Amino acid sequence: MTQEKILLQKAAAGDLKAIKALAEYYDKNSGRWRNEPNVGEKISAEEFFANMDKKSDEDFLAEAFKWYLKGAELGEPECMYEVGRRIYDAIGCCKEEEWSERGKKSFEWYLKSAQAGYVPAMRITAYMYGGLCVEKNEVESFRWYLKAAKLGDKKSACEVVKCYAQGIGVEKNFDEADNWLDELDEEDYRETLLELSRGYDEDSLMWLEWLVELGDPVALKRKAEAYCVGEGIEQNFEEALKLFIEAGTSEPGDYIPDVLAEALCQAGNLHYTGEGTIPQNYEQALKYYLMATRMHYVKAYILCGKMYYRGLGARKDYPKARRKFELAAKNRGRYIFSRPNNTVAVEYFGRMSELKKDFSKAYRYYELAAEDTRNQALIYRLANDYFYGNNVEPNVHKALGYYEEAGRYPNHEYFFEANLKLAWIYELGEFVDKDLAKADEYWAKLPPECKPARA
Template identity: 25%
Template sequence: MLLKPLTIILALLLLQNPVGAEEDPVRMNAEKRYEEFEVNDWFEEEAVKAKLKPLFDIIEQEELLDDNSQFYYAVDLYDAGEKENAFYFMYRLAQLGYSVPQFYIAYMYSAGEVVEQDYEEAVFWYLLSSMNGEVDAQLNLAYLFYYGEGVQADYEEAIYWFSQAAFNGDPDAQFELGYIYDIGQVVEEDNFKAIELYKMAARADHMAATYYLGLSYRDGDGVEKNLQTAYDHFKKAAELGHPTAMNEVGYSYLNGIGVNKNPQKAFEWFIKAKEQDEINAYFNLGLMYSKGIGVEKDYKKALDHYMVAAKANDAESLFYVGYYYEKGMGTGRNIRKAVYWYERAISHNSFAAMNNLATIHYNFNGRWKNKKKAQELWQQAAEQGYVLAQFNLGALYETGEPGVKNEQKAFEWYLKAAQQNDGESQYKVAQMFFEGVGTERNTEQYRYWLQQAADNNYQKAIDDLQALNQKTSLGGK
């Protein structure tokens, strides 16, 4: 690690003070001290020389006379656990104007390591080091301003220093700046800049940038959609150790997205992601065990994997744990536990859980019976577009008790589900058009929806359509 002597260039001072920055005493004092900084040999102080005389004797004996050698000696002291002595050596070199020791001193003050945590000192030394082009200092200074650690949050200042570090080739800064432009929360969204910055970082094997490039190509976000290129980036990020990318590679193999379908390879990648505690991998393994895809069907193992993801509040896994308890799959049937897990899933906006819990409240006797609650849950899920709830709400209005039964509302909800390509709902709509129930009789619409249901392999519709076609061919009406 080469030391760089400080060259103070006042023209490169911060772009501008944001509104309110003058009210931040930490920043004001650090910038004032920066402007007044002068190179000096701090070890000329008698008290310090006396304290470190034994170490200077070692330096003279080992002929560590140049500043570079003393820096590496300080690093050795630090690694050996003699952090206080290392700090004094670093501090001297920092006072002499060297950028890397300035970075280390800033880090120690920021982390409260060896010395008491002091953000004013941290900002001061990071600023000195950053203005001399030290990339690590520029990156850490950007983080301080971005997250408001010890100073007022200042996104403009943070972006300035991220940009400096990115320009100087730091992959972390390139990724962070790309992400800022990608999400567009503190600056105007700019997908082109985001992609270019991700690409820069990815060329240096930055695994998060490589993963985000995969997402961009998968979704067509800022680039032309290309599933094969997305897979290639996911694969590279996974090989670099990115757990979520490992799961994406598994998902690609499972569904044949950007690569040939291969359930065995999908399973292998899900296992690798699981070993890195990737929650989605637990869900996907549960799915494979549940359906016997690439592995032997095993409801117990499926439930075990769903349970891990459910405890991490994955909504789909919460639902499946409830479903397994309701149906007694991989465990004994337990409605109380099913209700518990469905309610937890609902708290994470699972419409499937709303539908199933409504069914329990409607069909079960005893403590669980609550038809009013069932209707409320079906209504809530149906309004969010959940097709099974729309069908069930239609059935409730079609066959419900007095005060609930409403054929017009039944038709409306069946129609919403039918428009989402649900075969049974399409058949119901066809029947209601044929009979004039809940809507006006319309034989043209009857034929249309009957055909739609048949195309979705709904057997009753297939049978009725065959009978209708046969009747028509014989000249009937």
């Protein structure tokens, strides 16, 4: 007899253990978990992403839900939690229902599970009492977090600290917050304090100070930012500079080095812009930008490249600038699935080729950089160059595409200029078929005085 049949027999007889095991069996075989390797098993990234496209078996998921529901109705707390979770995410049930409706239903199951003593359900109940799909009730939210924390749930303990520290659902009590902080491990302790220190009010800065004393690089950087902004603390760029340098040269610990490198870039920016009583000093700025490049920080490569390109803080040095831009262009940063965050570097590549009168190369780089639609000035420039044939063969089709992009949204830098040009192109014809109706669409985006009188 198969495992499924044995479990079915027992479950049908109302055996709670079997009901749960059967639900888990259907869930595991639905394919929903196929991306998760078993303990000790390794799968390649290719396999992982190939599996992502495979759909899970809805019949199995529906069966899993049916048995979890049966277990929940018989009072099994973990099954109640699973039912709540599946209703919320519409896994094997409730596909047609609105999210808010599902949220309300799932809350009922989470609450039942919490009342039956299941700790993860307590945490979610507390979270939802924060105002997710149910009416906000901070007192109840705190009560459930505290209950879960007392039963040993670390994440709930973090929330209890926040509630006591900020007076959410309970009277503000720093001693209690402090007591609960002692319960946390190092990572949760740091994360909780960082959460508490967001903002520039007195309390936030007090919690920030705790971390600053521990030499936490994020806290050091955040305090430096507070000094720069001058909110809740008197503006003091010299102090900010010291803290940015301290943050940038400290041990990263569990943080990614980007945080440290960014702090060094900010130290460089303080020298570059000459904030407060800090004298403007390009050499010092370049020094800190270069220190940040040692952590392979894309922004730092670009900042250094610009300094060499313009001859600031060092003599003008195109090969060095080129090398920095190249490193920025090749380094996609840590976010491997996002678009490369280096199109400014690519544009500078283009500018350097243009200086050498290598226009075909320059425009290849420009076009590549213009794929990032945030480079609006470059897009508008390419539109003009292709329209008039400046340095390149005229190409009205390409020019129109770039003008369209530059004029797409009102917040685009060249929205006015690009739409005005498009309106004139269709108004006068010559390079495209004259189309007054289309011209009117563009005139409509512009102030009425821009439109010429028609014969």
